[in-house]
Amino acid sequence: MEFTFVSGNLGLDFVGTVAARRERRVDLLAEPADLARWTVAAGLLDAAPPVPAGALAAGVGLREAIHRLATAAVAGAPLAAADREVLNRAAAPAPPAVRLDADGLARTGDLTAALAAVARSAADLLGGPDAARVRECAAPLCTRLFVDASRKGERRWCDMRRCGNRAKAAAFRERRR
Numbered sequence: 001m002e003f004t005f006v007s008g009n010l011g012l013d014f015v016g017t018v019a020a021r022r023e024r025r026v027d028l029l030a031e032p033a034d035l036a037r038w039t040v041a042a043g044l045l046d047a048a049p050p051v052p053a054g055a056l057a058a059g060v061g062l063r064e065a066i067h068r069l070a071t072a073a074v075a076g077a078p079l080a081a082a083d084r085e086v087l088n089r090a091a092a093p094a095p096p097a098v099r100l101d102a103d104g105l106a107r108t109g110d111l112t113a114a115l116a117a118v119a120r121s122a123a124d125l126l127g128g129p130d131a132a133r134v135r136e137c138a139a140p141l142c143t144r145l146f147v148d149a150s151r152k153g154e155r156r157w158c159d160m161r162r163c164g165n166r167a168k169a170a171a172f173r174e175r176r177r
């Protein structure tokens with residue numbers, strides 16, 4: 001399964017590296033190399049950074065803390081102190097360095113820097129006005145979280161092309177029966 005970036009927020013896209021959390025859970029960050037690959041796919045770094053021992057577990061710990069904080073935001077529940085602490089610790093280091101070269105953008109840094117950018121993005125979201133716009137995809141199996149940036153605030157699916165169309169096709173089949 002490929003990484004997807006449909007959530008409108010880097011922190012929520014990171015949470016989305018676990019697909020179908022409730023029933024057919026698939027963790028796309030199975031190995032340290034997966035985490036390194038994700039930081040490049042996310043546009044944070046130009047080259048996959050080394051992943052030191054224990055860094056995958058720490059990254060997954062950050063991901064799950066963001067997941068709990070974001071689902072609390074969806075439910076309008078308070079944000080757990082322990083999860084905020086995990087987020088804040090990850091957000092503290094400097095994010096990747098960005099430089100505009102003659103031949104384009106250069107983004108450099110290590111895994112800690114990349115995860116700092118992820119944590120900052122999640123903190124910006126959950127501490128700001130858009131926290132009220134975090135939603136979970138309405139498709140039955142999909143558990144992806146996203147920021148609803150639609151004017152009316154009625155976006156239901158993480159990705160119209162995938163979950164949205166699938167839901168519409170299912171409704172069509174239902175009507176024909």
Ligand SMILES: [Zn+2]
Nearest residue numbers: 137142158163
């Ligand atoms: Zn979905």
